[in-house]
Amino acid sequence: MxxxxxxxxxxxxxxxxxxxxxxxxxxxxxxxxxxxxxxxxxxxxxxxxxxxxxxxxxxxxxxxxxxxxxxxxxxxxxxxxxxxxxxxxxxxxxxxxxxxxxxxxxxxxxxxxxxxxxxxxxxxxxxxxxxxxxxxxxxKKLKEAQLPAFITSYMKRKGVDLEPKATSMLADFVGTDLSRLTGELEKLIITLPKGQTRVTPEQIERNIGISKDYNNFELRSALVERNVLKANQIINYFEKNPKTNPLQMTLSLLFGFYSNLMLAYYAPEKSEQGIASFLGLKSPWQAREYQTAMKRYSGVKTMQIIGEIRYTDAKSKGIGNSSLTDSELLRELIFKILH
CATH class of the missing domain: 3.40.50.300 (P-loop containing nucleotide triphosphate hydrolases)
Known part of the structure; x- marks a missing residue:
């Protein structure tokens, strides 16, 4: 070395x-x-x-x-x-x-x-x-795709295991600020009941304040499945809780996902392992959503979605937008993604 x-x-x-x-x-x-x-x-x-x-x-x-x-x-x-x-x-x-x-x-x-x-x-x-x-x-700053592995490794050193959904909720909510992320992980460790060594989505909801049903992770899953009802339920919740679900965080997550989806189309091997390896994901299970999304979205549609996310980001910063609120911008974007 x-x-x-x-x-x-x-x-x-x-x-x-x-x-x-x-x-x-x-x-x-x-x-x-x-x-x-x-x-x-x-x-x-x-x-x-x-x-x-x-x-x-x-x-x-x-x-x-x-x-x-x-x-x-x-x-x-x-x-x-x-x-x-x-x-x-x-x-x-x-x-x-x-x-x-x-x-x-x-x-x-x-x-x-x-x-x-x-x-x-x-x-x-x-x-x-x-x-x-x-x-x-x-x-160096960690990439978003590396966060689940960082969380899992950090908690394993502390003798604590996390359910995959709990890991994804944390990664999506906190992002790549490792000082803040480790602070939230330490908070979780302290609040674990005596003798329990596994963190569930319910504990994330209780102790970190992320809804286990209405968060960016669940929104992404609803979009992957093209579940219009669930996606609209989530953005309704976001509208009522704007401080815990800022638009920029949602746009960042969606942009990262659809950019990776675009790359996944070029993976030589379309198995879980092949996509995970091509995208630099630490675990093959993280590739499952990309496999599902590739069945629901064409490459052309994915490129259009990336363009719409960029356009929404610009409008959220006041470029070419005089009247729409953040929640209205998100609602418009989700409609364009799903239809």
Missing amino acids: TKQEITCDDILRELRSKQYRPIYYLMGEEAYYIDLISDYIMDNVLTDTEKEFNLSVVYGADVDIATVINAAKRYPMMSEHQVVIVKEAQSIRNIDELSYYLQKPLRSTILVMCHKHGVLDRRKKLAAEIEKVGILFES
Whole structure:
């Protein structure tokens, strides 16, 4: 495995076995993994007593690169290591000068740079210097298709199982904000009755506030089956509960589904496994809806639907629309999808 391909799990595995690097440069659009790694280092490398003298946490907006380098050059007091964590490292000016320190980094220092909502230019000398002596990790946003697998894996580590419908409800409702998603998962774990290790759609409804019968997941299923009555019941519910069912969330989910459906027509193998593999889905059962939808919608109709979703999105933002409310726009879109 090359250093560019290193994963969050690889880094945590090293840290748990007490293999430490002089620098961890954690960057990218997904804050969750950056926080996970930096929090692990902050909480576990030093004992509580050692932290008093050997843990420094600074913010990029408050320090310059010289201050960071000076902190990194200090020797630990009554400890094998010192930890220096720089949050919001993207705010530090002249960060390229860090490469001078990395020519000969202090092995007793663990320097953690947290660079969120962006990345370091890998073509620059600094990136090469980091990779030579430490870890350069890019935390990428998960795609929507990867969410069910993330949820299942996260809960399995906690000894909890989820029914597939419960997993899909959560993925559709929360989306790709992993910090918020894990917060909702922890809330679910706390509310599980003693001795119960399986989460049902009813528990999602009770504890997260998503209706098990009237949500985006069920709307998608109704559209797949071309069940006009059920689809209209759901959009009526959405109309009465606009705060928990915003139009943009529904449009995003529908656009993702019909875009994938369009791709599924090009899958060389139309079995569950073949479609799942072609679309990058983690589980073959996720491909079942696409198989069903391919029987209900032609490729031409699917292309028209994608165009209508884009048009509705534009109108919801005020482009070419002077009077229709979000619920009226959704009702119009659902009619066009089904007819």
